[in-house]
Amino acid sequence: TPVLQQHFIRQIVREDVTSGKHAQIRTRFPPEPNGYLHLGHAKSICLNYGLAVEFGGICNLRFDDTNPSKEDLEFVEAIQRDVNWLGFEWAELRHASDYFEVFYRSALKLIRLGLAYVDDLSADEVREYRGTLTEPGRNSPYRERSVEENLDLFRRMRAGEFADGSKTLRAKIDMASGNINLRDPALYRVRKVHHQNTGDAWPIYPMYDFAHSLSDALEGITHSLCTLEFEDHRPLYDWCVDKVDLAHDPELWEPLLAAGLPTVPSKPRQIEFSRGNLNYTVMSKRKLITLVSENLVDGWDDPRMPTLAGIRRRGFTPASIRLFWERIGVSKQNSTIDMSVLEGAVRDDLDGTAPRRLAVIDPLKLVITNLDEAHAESLTFPNHPKDESFGTRSVPFSRELWIERDDFAEVPPKGFHRLKPEGEVRLRGVGIVRCDEVVKNADGDVVELRCTLDLASRTGMPGADRKVKGTIHWVSARDAVPAVIRLYDRLFDLADPDDDSDGKTYKDHINPHSRHIAHGYVEPAAAGAAREDRVQFERLGYFVADMHDHTHAAPVFNRVVTLRDSWAK
Numbered sequence: 006t007p008v009l010q011q012h013f014i015r016q017i018v019r020e021d022v023t024s025g026k027h028a029q030i031r032t033r034f035p036p037e038p039n040g041y042l043h044l045g046h047a048k049s050i051c052l053n054y055g056l057a058v059e060f061g062g063i064c065n066l067r068f069d070d071t072n073p074s075k076e077d078l079e080f081v082e083a084i085q086r087d088v089n090w091l092g093f094e095w096a097e098l099r100h101a102s103d104y105f106e107v108f109y110r111s112a113l114k115l116i117r118l119g120l121a122y123v124d125d126l127s128a129d130e131v132r133e134y135r136g137t138l139t140e141p142g143r144n145s146p147y148r149e150r151s152v153e154e155n156l157d158l159f160r161r162m163r164a165g166e167f168a169d170g171s172k173t174l175r176a177k178i179d180m181a182s183g184n185i186n187l188r189d190p191a192l193y194r195v196r197k198v199h200h201q202n203t204g205d206a207w208p209i210y211p212m213y214d215f216a217h218s219l220s221d222a223l224e225g226i227t228h229s230l231c232t233l234e235f236e237d238h239r240p241l242y243d244w245c246v247d248k249v250d251l252a253h254d255p256e257l258w259e260p261l262l263a264a265g266l267p268t269v270p271s272k273p274r275q276i277e278f279s280r281g282n283l284n285y286t287v288m289s290k291r292k293l294i295t296l297v298s299e300n301l302v303d304g305w306d307d308p309r310m311p312t313l314a315g316i317r318r319r320g321f322t323p324a325s326i327r328l329f330w331e332r333i334g335v336s337k338q339n340s341t342i343d344m345s346v347l348e349g350a351v352r353d354d355l356d357g358t359a360p361r362r363l364a365v366i367d368p369l370k371l372v373i374t375n376l377d378e379a380h381a382e383s384l385t386f387p388n389h390p391k392d393e394s395f396g397t398r399s400v401p402f403s404r405e406l407w408i409e410r411d412d413f414a415e416v417p418p419k420g421f422h423r424l425k426p427e428g429e430v431r432l433r434g435v436g437i438v439r440c441d442e443v444v445k446n447a448d449g450d451v452v453e454l455r456c457t458l459d460l461a462s463r464t465g466m467p468g469a470d471r472k473v474k475g476t477i478h479w480v481s482a483r484d485a486v487p488a489v490i491r492l493y494d495r496l497f498d499l500a501d502p503d504d505d506s507d508g509k510t511y512k513d514h515i516n517p518h519s520r521h522i523a524h525g526y527v528e529p530a531a532a533g534a535a536r537e538d539r540v541q542f543e544r545l546g547y548f549v550a551d552m553h554d555h556t557h558a559a560p561v562f563n564r565v566v567t568l569r570d571s572w573a574k
């Protein structure tokens with residue numbers, strides 16, 4: 006369990022709970038179903054669900070589906086799967102579209118109060134009238150329409166009488182406001198588009214600020230956590246909640262009760278925090294969609310993707326993602342986190358939870374000439390060096406082994422402590438071998454090492470503690486199972502792939518070495534892993550049995566992360 010950071014949002018919530026301001030806190034995670042969730046979303050999920058769990062509150066999952074044309078059922082399903090995978094359960098699954106009738110009634114109320122009007126200006130004209138940071142905006146010529154005329158026009162917008170873009174409903178706030186969001190922002194637009202939930206029932210759709218603030222209020226949200234770019238929207242958020250005043254107007258939300266959606270309107274407090282950003286990756290949905298649609302990666306769950314589906318397939322644990330975001334904490338300071346922090350979190354998690362296994366990724370044959378052809382032994386290995394509760398397993402040992410090709414050097418560099426001609430090395434759990442002969446093929450490649458095992462150095466023998474510099478791992482050639490081992494690295498070769506100042510885009514910075522498919526061997530116990538089981542292949546790193554492709558007969562492992570941070574070298 007990670008050490009909890011006393012960040013400002015946790016403090017606000019604690020104070021609100023201690024003071025009795027809220028009997029129970031309520032949060033929500035409100036994704037737009039227009040892509041897969043990524044690691045940045047996980048920050049928001051961990052924060053919203055995490056605080057609800059910590060303070061005995063509840064958290065809803067709400068699809069912000071007010072933008073119909075871009076949404077897709079595949080995304081809706083993937084989002085639910087990924088939130089569950091991270092380890093969180095929502096109290097209720099809601100859709101902003103559940104509230105369309107309430108939004109409509111709320112808009113009529115604002116019109117009646119003289120706080121909203123139907124505008125005929127085109128999008129370009131609205132932009133022109135809006136003014137700039139230094140210049141106030143101008144009132145629309147349609148701003149002083151009567152309540153009756155506005156009611157009539159808005160009802161006709163709803164009835165589908167007007168073409169897309171020909172009319173908007175705007176809040177009547179202040180065209181001279183220093184905050185551009187308050188210069189009569191649009192509340193509704195005409196869009197004759199089919200919607201995944203409401204079909205063709207609505208030719209008008211609410212704008213984000215209006216729909217989002219009222220959705221929060223309808224669900225009784227106490228703390229509405231969002232990213233920093235919404236800070237300037239907060240006055241509008243509060244304006245919508247205050248002016249519509251759902252709590253004192255049950256008629257507005259009566260359709261929800263009829264539909265069996267419990268409603269306890271609140272006055273939610275919006276609190277902003279900085280987005281989570283990581284280097285060596287991109288996290289905008291638009292860019293992730295491009296990577297997938299242009300086949301620059303193998304789909305949304307490509308193990309190199311920063312999507313939760315990808316990071317899951319890569320073998321990261323939900324606990325490691327939660328640990329990572331808890332370590333990073335929450336603030337209003339924008340920053341980019343080094344990928345090594347994420348990798349450190351998964352190493353820390355897997356070190357304690359992944360059983361150890363033997364595998365050889367780039368095999369070279371080693372023959373022990375002083376053992377019989379038929380020699381067969383079963384050695385007992387601990388499954389975890391620091392935790393006896395993992396138990397032990399049998400590892401078959403025989404005369405012919407596979408070792409890692411780079412554990413042998415014919416011309417060893419300085420400081421090389423593994424195997425070399427005439428040299429000695431310890432075979433993990435076996436004893437010391439001496440390399441007597443190097444066998445080469447016609448091309449001069451090393452194809453086999455012929456060695457003698459010092460029988461007196463075997464475990465339990467008097468010479469077992471004889472010193473030799475290196476220890477290498479191995480698998481028995483007769484018993485090992487051929488395996489596909491996919492070695493992954495960072496998807497981009499540039500710390501900030503979003504930086505296009507050199508005229509190149511993120512697409513030009515895909516790391517050509519980000520995936521290498523190796524054909525190696527694993528010991529039988531590793532082949533027996535279930536899909537998504539994670540192991541440490543000794544000396545090599547942490548690996549996961551691929552969730553789709555792994556079978557016992559034809560194992561497929563993905564490298565989660567190396568044992569040490571090797572990026573720098």
Ligand code: ATP
Binds near residue numbers: 036
């Ligand atoms: P994108 O810009 O990639 O489309 P988004 O913010 O529009 O992302 P949403 O589906 O609207 O995506 O996001 C759902 C929730 O997740 C929002 O509350 C949003 O603030 C939060 N979120 C998205 N990206 C991040 C991030 N990088 N860090 C923290 N929270 C994030």
Ligand code: MG
Binds near residue numbers: 290
């Ligand atoms: Mg978006």
Ligand code: MG
Binds near residue numbers: 037
């Ligand atoms: Mg969004």
